[in-house]
Amino acid sequence: MKKKITLKHIARELDVSISTVSKALKNSEEIGRDTKEKIQAFAKLYNYKPNNIAISLKNKRTKNIGVIVPDIVHYFFTTVVRGIEKYANAKGYNVIVCLSDESFDKEVINMEMLANGSIDGFIMSLSAGTEKNNDFNHLREVTEQGIPLVLFDRVTDEIACDKVVIDDVLGAYQATKKLIDEGRKKIALLTTEDFFSVSRSRNKGYMKALTDSGMEIKEEHILRLPFMDIDEDLISDFLSAVRPDAVLSVNEIFGIYGMRVLQRCGMRVPEDVSIIGFTDGLLAKHANPSLTSVAQHGEKMGETAAKMLIDRVESEDDDDASYRTTILEPTLIERDSTIG
Amino acid sequence: MKKKITLKHIARELDVSISTVSKALKNSEEIGRDTKEKIQAFAKLYNYKPNNIAISLKNKRTKNIGVIVPDIVHYFFTTVVRGIEKYANAKGYNVIVCLSDESFDKEVINMEMLANGSIDGFIMSLSAGTEKNNDFNHLREVTEQGIPLVLFDRVTDEIACDKVVIDDVLGAYQATKKLIDEGRKKIALLTTEDFFSVSRSRNKGYMKALTDSGMEIKEEHILRLPFMDIDEDLISDFLSAVRPDAVLSVNEIFGIYGMRVLQRCGMRVPEDVSIIGFTDGLLAKHANPSLTSVAQHGEKMGETAAKMLIDRVESEDDDDASYRTTILEPTLIERDSTIG
DNA sequence: TTGTACGCGTTATCAC
DNA sequence: GTGATAACGCGTACAA
Numbered sequence: 001m002k003k004k005i006t007l008k009h010i011a012r013e014l015d016v017s018i019s020t021v022s023k024a025l026k027n028s029e030e031i032g033r034d035t036k037e038k039i040q041a042f043a044k045l046y047n048y049k050p051n052n053i054a055i056s057l058k059n060k061r062t063k064n065i066g067v068i069v070p071d072i073v074h075y076f077f078t079t080v081v082r083g084i085e086k087y088a089n090a091k092g093y094n095v096i097v098c099l100s101d102e103s104f105d106k107e108v109i110n111m112e113m114l115a116n117g118s119i120d121g122f123i124m125s126l127s128a129g130t131e132k133n134n135d136f137n138h139l140r141e142v143t144e145q146g147i148p149l150v151l152f153d154r155v156t157d158e159i160a161c162d163k164v165v166i167d168d169v170l171g172a173y174q175a176t177k178k179l180i181d182e183g184r185k186k187i188a189l190l191t192t193e194d195f196f197s198v199s200r201s202r203n204k205g206y207m208k209a210l211t212d213s214g215m216e217i218k219e220e221h222i223l224r225l226p227f228m229d230i231d232e233d234l235i236s237d238f239l240s241a242v243r244p245d246a247v248l249s250v251n252e253i254f255g256i257y258g259m260r261v262l263q264r265c266g267m268r269v270p271e272d273v274s275i276i277g278f279t280d281g282l283l284a285k286h287a288n289p290s291l292t293s294v295a296q297h298g299e300k301m302g303e304t305a306a307k308m309l310i311d312r313v314e315s316e317d318d319d320d321a322s323y324r325t326t327i328l329e330p331t332l333i334e335r336d337s338t339i340g
Numbered sequence: 341m342k343k344k345i346t347l348k349h350i351a352r353e354l355d356v357s358i359s360t361v362s363k364a365l366k367n368s369e370e371i372g373r374d375t376k377e378k379i380q381a382f383a384k385l386y387n388y389k390p391n392n393i394a395i396s397l398k399n400k401r402t403k404n405i406g407v408i409v410p411d412i413v414h415y416f417f418t419t420v421v422r423g424i425e426k427y428a429n430a431k432g433y434n435v436i437v438c439l440s441d442e443s444f445d446k447e448v449i450n451m452e453m454l455a456n457g458s459i460d461g462f463i464m465s466l467s468a469g470t471e472k473n474n475d476f477n478h479l480r481e482v483t484e485q486g487i488p489l490v491l492f493d494r495v496t497d498e499i500a501c502d503k504v505v506i507d508d509v510l511g512a513y514q515a516t517k518k519l520i521d522e523g524r525k526k527i528a529l530l531t532t533e534d535f536f537s538v539s540r541s542r543n544k545g546y547m548k549a550l551t552d553s554g555m556e557i558k559e560e561h562i563l564r565l566p567f568m569d570i571d572e573d574l575i576s577d578f579l580s581a582v583r584p585d586a587v588l589s590v591n592e593i594f595g596i597y598g599m600r601v602l603q604r605c606g607m608r609v610p611e612d613v614s615i616i617g618f619t620d621g622l623l624a625k626h627a628n629p630s631l632t633s634v635a636q637h638g639e640k641m642g643e644t645a646a647k648m649l650i651d652r653v654e655s656e657d658d659d660d661a662s663y664r665t666t667i668l669e670p671t672l673i674e675r676d677s678t679i680g
Numbered sequence: 681t682t683g684t685a686c687g688c689g690t691t692a693t694c695a696c
Numbered sequence: 697g698t699g700a701t702a703a704c705g706c707g708t709a710c711a712a
Contacts, residue, residue: 001484001485001486002484002485003485003486004456004457004485006704006705006706007705007706007707008705008706016682016683017682017683017684018683018705018706018707019682019683019684019685019706019707019708020681020682020683022706022707022708023682023707023708026707030681030682031681031682032681032682035681035682047481049452049455049456050456050705050706050707051456051457051704051705051706052456052457052458053393053396053397053402053457053458053704053705053706054397054457054688054704054705054706054707055705055706055707056393056688057393057394057397057687057688057689057690057704057705057706058687058688058705058706058707058708059688059706059707060688062393064436064458071422072412072418072421072422072425073415073418073419073422073622075413078412078413078418079413081412081437082411082412082413082439085412085437085438085439086439089438089439089446089450092453094436094438094453094454094458095436095437095438096404096434096435096436096437097421097425097435097436097437098425098429098434098435099422099425099426099429106429110429112389113432113434114434115389116344116389116390116391116392117344117391117392117393117394117689118392118393118404118434141387144341144342145341145342145343145344146341146343256626260626260628282413282622282623283622283623283626286596286600286623286627287626287628288600288627288628346688346689346690347689347690347691348689356698356699357698357699357700358689358690358691358699358700359690359691359692359698359699359700359701360697360698360699362689362690362691362692363691363697363698366691370697370698371697371698372697372698375697375698390689390690391688391689391690393688393689393690394688394689394690394691394704395689395690395691396704397688397689397690397703397704397705397706398689398690398691398692398703398704399690399691399704400704457705681712682711682712683710683711683712684709684710684711684712685708685709685710685711686707686708686709686710687706687707687708688705688706688707689704690703690704691702691703691704692701692702692703693700693701693702693703694699694700694701694702695698695699695700695701696697696698696699696700
């Protein structure tokens, strides 16, 4: 077992000072050819690599990015993390991923864990618990310490920081508009409890589209489901009662469940009923029929967030005022659950 | 913006020495009541938290675990990462996730990035590129440096380290056996190119089940597909030609594609043809009909790997000889793509 | 051209 | 009881 070698070892072995070794390895001009070559050869031989921790301590820069997401089995977050990874790695940063598991407490704990020097900045999406609590003190503490923070998707106005979101209102508007343009008259909405910022925006887009087209918004056409552990019966009862000719879902999974329920009722998709969901994930793509979806461009979002964060980290000047919010355009991916 | 406070700041402010502060905050007996209380109060007020990096440097322990996986959009890896996260976090460790993107080069780069002090140990699953190259020097270097390594799922005999796998032979055997017991006579196999260790094992289980039941293994019933960018036509041509009454797929996605192709040919699942896939993911669960699958228990695998790694990290004695391989039992999840 | 000294933040040992 | 000192590994301003 050949242990990690340090500058000190090399120095002792070659009978020179540590700083000489350090300089030689950085190809400094002030070291003589011979010593330089000797040292470099030795270093290569023993595969010397500087210790990241020591460098972090010295530079006060870790080259680590902390990412806190509610979950990682959800396709959307997965793609965002991938986008972050991609950009961050290209820039020489590592990504430390923590899962809040939709819990406020875990989110706080994870943040504190990372905030004490482990990372140069945060990228995160609020947990359900945090949105519910409406308590953002842990975020505030972090930003007040001068640690850069980028929020994505599930964001809040309470915190001044960079943000990346898609235009959820527009996405829902376009989707609803498409259903209206198909001639659908009774468009149901499957959404979540109201504390989710994204659901609120999507509901808004749905309503705006109806209103703009002179259609009435009927509360009985809207089903607000708890986010966790989906209750298929609730969806089933609702859809059987409403008998809609179109359904908009604020996420992928409600859309899939809704479609199945309707099919079981003997309705044909898309002949009898059109369905559009949010999140263009694997389920939507491989459903039968495949589900028309509002793509959120998670990977792009991740890349953008990573770029914003790293730019912030690497810019000397902390110009507090200039926080930006990047708004990505959603895209309606038309598949077989709607009419051409 | 209140910057991070250090021991030095407190010491200067309270006019005591740094070591006094350090001891006071650790509630050392050798510090007087008054000073201790004064220091602790001050520390609380300014929300002092020790700097992780400095502690890492001193202890030569980072409390970080490096995880390198081929991808994170695949359900299986996602669940493993989640399992790792769960266990590691509970033990006070952070998880640094890197994606090899199935590329040998990226895997090497990521390992080197992390190996220089950033982490206490690795958990990883080999990239396709690495399995293809059959080159494991980067792993060897890491283990030779005394950095603990746990391999899961895609492992290799070339490296002596802890491992976690499921019994792939058994999983495929049981699945095939089930198809045989249903009375299926022509059981096709959708598998990948041969360099994947898991595919080899699953192929073996398939063949063993056939042989044990006195059935013939026919090469023309086996389709070996490239792993990346799935070509649906290949599957389509193959299945149209073979016309099997059952299909075993070594992963989830081939199974889904296979089912769709067969349905398009007018075959009913499971009346005319039964299908079983590997990986009990979202697609299998929500497919129509839902896909009977061999569950790999990713979360359990992740937890197990994390436990093995942390045990190793925290045990002083480096008893090289005692590397263990944990073999998890697969479970056949029966759904609607097979007959009751 | 090479070496010395110091600092990053913390802890442990030892002296007062 | 309190404080000075060294050490973790590195980089660098400054001295020789």
